[in-house]
Amino acid sequence: MDAFFAAVEQLDHPEWRGKPVIVGSPDGRGVVSTASYEARAFGIHSAMPSAQATRRCPDAVWARPRFARYAEISQAVCEMLETFTPFVQRVSIDEAYLDVTPTHTDPTDPVAIAHGIRAAVDDLGITCSIGVATSKTVAKIASDHDKPHGITVVRPGDESAFLAPLPAIAIPGVGGATAERLRDVGIRTIGDLAALDEASALQLLGSHGPELVMRASGIDPRPALEEHGVKSVSAEHTFARDVRERTEVAGELKLLVERVARRLRSKGLKGRTVSLKLRYADFTTKTPSRTMAVASDIDASLLPVALELLSEAWTPGAGLRLLGFGVSGFAERAEQLDLLSGSQPDADDRVRSLARSIDAVKARFGDSAIGYGHAVSDEPDE
Secondary structure (H helix, E strand, C coil), X not given: CCCHHHHHHHHHCHHXXXXXXXXXXXXXXXXXXXXXXXXXXXXXXXXXXXXXXXXXXXXXXXXXXXXXXXXXXXXXXXXXXXXXCCCEEEEXXXXXXXXXXXCCCCCXXXXXXXXXXXXXXXXXXXXXXXXXXXXXXXXXXXXCCCCCCCEEECCCCCHHHHHCCCEHHHCCCCCXXXXXXXXXXXXXXXXXXXXXXXXXXXXXXXXXXXXXXXXXXXXXXXXXXXXXXXXXXXXXXXXXXXXXXXXXXXXXXXXXXXXXXXHHHHCCCCEEEEEEEEEECCCCEECCEEEEEEEECCHHHXXXXXXXXXXHHCCCCCCEEEEEEEEECCCCCCXXXXXXXXCHHHHHHHHHHHHHHHHHHHHHHCHHHCCCHHHHCCCCCC
């Protein structure tokens, strides 16, 4: 995210947009938490003493941190990211890695996904910068390369050329002290570091030296998120007001089911356990679930179970603040059970083929480009 805390303050205070905003305590012993890009133009940065920041920009707007609000926006961003892939590794309140490696079930170009994510963040009223690369290290460095609001793509095979001229301190894990030690021996760029042999790396940087040299070469085998680590795929929606009508709740549930099913198909996952999350007006929460006989990634199979759970756990008229839907139980895909019905596999394949075609259209043109009839209206045609 770009200047995240300050961006949220500018989102909530439109009159501050375009002005230098500093999140932190203006007291003499305080420090800057985050500075907007307008404030950064004055040389203000995170961890700078507040007194120094005030001297550099006396007219800056100071905002005391509101961490609960930042966490709320961060959660909204993460929920949005999970509509693109279930493989999201959140590393801080304003940063995450996503595995969007093309697969046979979802060959979408990662660059197209990056543009979709940036547009979705824009819709939230804030901005982000994205790095697209073949490893976490290169993607991280690329995400800082064109801030704010930039997308930097490092194609396979271009890692060394991209990294080599950058300062060594740009590598995650190389702090100020390490950078100074490297400068003392003439190593100033990532390319200089990549040229070190293993023995020199060990002598200069200790046990982590060889790993840093590998990263400097663009080699980083760490996965964004192990597939077997994904226990469930879910989505939820917080209503702007408490809802009490079945048509409104059921309509939102249908959209959540579609979103989760699409994410399941994107990674070739099928699940047997369907669950709901219902948070009421008084903040009590219910999480009913049911396990199906056959694992599925098809909306038409998941939705009836979800609606049954809704009918059993919620009575129209009771106010709902939040509604969630999830699928888990990926270990048993249970396709072999389809052998009990001679025609069912073909029918499932046709439905899945249609669903994937719709997924492809949405991935290219946006979620509103195409959909099922129930996503448009529950009312009969006139």
